[in-house]
Amino acid sequence: MSATTTTSRVRVLGAPRDRHDEILTPEALDFLARLDEAFAARRFDLLAERRRRAERIASGVPLGFPLTTAAVRSDPDWRVAPPAPGLTDRRVEITGPPERRMAVNALNSGAQVWMADFEDATSPTWDNIVGGQLTLLDAIERRIDFTSPEGKEYRLRDRSELATIVVRPRGWHLVEKHLVVDERPLPAALVDFGLYFFHCARRQLDAGHGPYFYLPKLENHHEARLWNDVFVLAQELLGIPRGTIRATVLIETVTAAFEMEEILHQLREHSAGLNAGRWDYLFSLIKNLGHRPDFVLPDRAKVTMTAPFLRAYTELLVRTCHRRGAHAIGGMAAQVPGRDADAHAAALATVRLDKEREAEDGFDGSWVAHPGLVAVCREVFDQVLGERPHQLDRTREDVEVAPADLLAVRRTVGPPTPEGVRANVAVALRYFDAWLHGQGAVALGGLMEDAATAEIARVQIWQWLRHRLVDRDTVLRILDEEAAALGAEHPWARVDEVRALFERTALGRELPAFFTTDAYTRHLAARTEIHA
Template structure:
C-alpha cells in the first residue's frame, strides 16, 4: 500500500506488546504520519476556535442557527450519498469496546451494526488501543474465535448473520502520547482512524462492506470538513475510490445541534447520517451553559427524552436527516439485563418505551449497550418498519424547531435529590477507578456506564455546587462515604488517585471540559525507551 515518505516519521514510545508489530508496521506508521503532517495544524486551530467559542458563549453570545450558512439549509437540491453496503438497514446497533469477547458477542448479537468504540467505552491504555486494532483485524479475517480457560467458546456465526463493523475513533481533543510525530504526541483520532483504515479498508471492501466510522464530539461544520478532507486524503493515499468511506456523526454537543444540516453537507459524499448521542449532549449542555441558572438540570435520571428541549433536539435530527436522504439513528439504551426477574422486566419495559418513541418519531434505528437488549429493540423497529430497511422517506415536514426550542431547559425543573447527588458521586468514583485500571465500560446500578455518562455525573455535581443548590460540606461527606464503599468493593482501587481526579474535575472552581485528558496523562501513559 503506497504512502507518503516522511522526513519526520512516527515513533513508538511504548514498550512492545504481543502482536503489536502486526499493527505498528512501518507502512502503517508512515500512513498515520502522512495524515498528521497534512491535518495536524488544522486540528490545533480548530481546538483553539473551540476555546474561543466557549469564551464567547460564557460572555453571553447567543447560540443560534448560523446566518452565513442559511443558503445551505435552504437549498433543496443536495442530498448525502446513497446508503453503503451493510448500512441500508440499521434498525438495531450495538455499541461496545473492541475487545475480543465483546467483538464476538456484538457481531453475533442479531444487531445490524456493531460500533467498535475506541472513545467513550475504551480506557485508552496503549494495550487497549493496539489490541482493539488487532481485534478488528482478526474479526474481519475470521480468526477471532477463542475458548476461555473455563471452557466457554466464542465463535463467529456465518458471515451473512454478522453485524456490520463501524469504528468510532477518539475525538479531536485527545492525543495518543505513546506515538510521537515531529516532537509531539499524535492526534488520537488520526491514530484510531489511520491504523484501522490502513489495515482494514481494503479488507472490508473485499468482504462486501467498506471502511465505516462514527465521528464523536464534533462541535461545528468546520470539524466535519476536516474529517471529510481526512477521508479524501486517506482514500487517495491507498488508491481507494473517493466516497468509499461512510461516516455517521454523533450530534452530542449543543453547538453541533445548530449545524446539523451543515455537518451533513460537509460530509455529503461520505455521510451515512446522524446519531442522537444524548448522554454526551446533556454533558455538553452543562459544560457549555452550566454557568447560567436557567440551564440548571435536575437529576440525570429525571432528564428524560420527553423533556421539551430533548424532544426538539431529536425531532430536528430526524427531520434534518430525512430531508437530505440520510439515516437518523436514536440514542443508546444503557440498561443492563438483570438476573432478578422483576428488575429485568422493569429494565426491558423502559427500553421498549424509549425505542417505541424513537421509532414512532421517525428514527431508522437505535443503539443498545448489551446483547440482551437487541431483541426488544429489533421487535419495536420491526413493528414500525416491517420489511422496509428504513423510513427515510418520512420527511417530518411537520417539525419546526427554533433556537429557543433547543434551549428551553427552564421548562423542566426540580432540585437535585439526595439520592441523585449520592448516585452521581458513586458513579463518578467507581467509573474513575475502573477507567484508570483500563476498563472503559462498567455496569453500575443496572446501567452500562461509559465516559459520557461519567462526565454527566461529575459535571452535575460541579453545576449544583456552583449554583449552591447543594452544600459543599455535604458533598465532601458523601465523597468520603463513597470512597470507603469503593475501597470495600474494589480493593485494588487507589483511593487517593480516585479522590484526586474527582476533586480536580468536579469540585474545582473552573470546570475542566473533559476528565479524560488529564487522567490519561497522569494515569494511563506509560513510556518506554524511544524506538524508531
C-alpha cells in the same frame, strides 16, 4: 523488538506486546505521519476556536442557527450519498469496546451494526488501543474465535449473519502519547482512524462492505469538513475510490445541534447519517451554559428524552436527516439484563418504551449496549418498519424547531435531590477507578456505563455547587463516604487517585472540558508503558 522503534518520522514509545508489530508496521506508521502532516495544524486551530467560542458563549453571545450558512439550509436540492453496503438497514446497532469477547458477542448478536468504540467505551491504555486494532483485523479475517479460561467457546457465525463493523475513533481533543512526531503526540483521532483504515479498508471492500466510522464530539461543521478532508486524502493515499468511506456523526454537543444540516453537507459524499447521544449532549449543555441559572438540570435520572428541549433536539435531527436522505439513529439503551425476573422485565419494559418513542418519531434505528436488548429493539422497529429497511420517506415536515426550543431547559424543573447528588459521586468514582484500571465499559447499578456517564455525573456536581443548590461540605462528606465504600468493595481500587481526579474535575472553580484529558496525561500515559 525494542521499546522504541522508529520510522522515517513516527516514534513508537509504547511498550511492545505480542503481535503489536502486525499493526505498527513501518508502512502504517508512515501513513499516520502523512495524515498528521496534512491535518495536525488544522486540528490545533479548530481546538483553539472551540475555546474561543466557549468564552463567547460564557460572555452571553447567544446560540443560534448560523447566518453564514443559511444558503445550505435553504437549498432543497442537495442530498447525502445513498446508503453503502451493510448500512441500508440499521434498525439495531450494538456498541462496545473492541475487545475480543465483546467483538464476538456483538457480531453474533443479531444487530445490524456493531460500533467498535475506541472513544467513550475504551480506556485508552496502549494495550487497549493496539489490542483493539488487532481485534478488528482478526474479526475481519475470521481469526477471532477463542475459548475462555473457563472453557466457554466464542465462535463467529456465518458472515451473512454478522453485524456490520463501524469504528468510533477518539475525538479531536485527545492525543496518543505513545506515538510521536518530533516529540509531539499524534492526534488520537487520526491514530484510531488511520490504523483501522490502513489495515482494514481494503479487506472490508473485499468482504462486500467498506470502512465505516462514527465521529464523536464534533462541535461545528468546520470540524466535519476536517474529517471529510481526512477521508479524501486517506482514500487517495491507498488508492481507494473517493466516497467509499461512510461516517455517521454523533450530535452530542449543543453547538453541533445548531449545525446539523451543515455537518451533513460537509460530509455529504461520505455521510451515513446522524446519531442522538443523550448523556454527552447534556454534558455539553452544562459545559457551555452551566454558569447560567436558567440551564440548571435536576437529577440526571429525571431528565428524560421527553423533556421539551430534548424533544426539539431529536425531532430536528430526524427531520434534518430525512430531508437529506440520511439515516437518523437513536440513542443508547444501557440496561444490562439481570437474573432477577422482575428487574429483567422492568428493564425490558423501559427499553421498549424508549425505542417505541424513537421509532414513532421517525428514527431508522437505535443503539443498545447489551446483546440481551437486541431482540426487544428489533421487535419495536420491525413493527414500525415492517419489510422496509428504514423510514427515510418520513420527512417530518411537521417539525419546526427554533433556537429557543433547543435551549428551553428552564422547563425541566426540579432541584437536585440528596439521592441524585450521591448517585453522581458514586458513579463517577467507580467509573474513574475502572477507567484507570483500563476498563472503559462498566456495569454499574444495572446499566452499562461509559465515559459519558462519568462526565455528566461530575459536571452536574460542579453545576449544583456553582448555583448553591448543594453545599460543598455535603459533597465532601459524600465523597468521603463513597471513596471509603469503593475501597471496601475493591481492595485494589486506586482510591486516592480517583478522589483527586474527582476533586480536580468536579470541585474546582473552573470546569475542565473533559476528565479524560487530565486522567490520560496524569495516569494512563504517565505509567511505565512509555519508554524514551
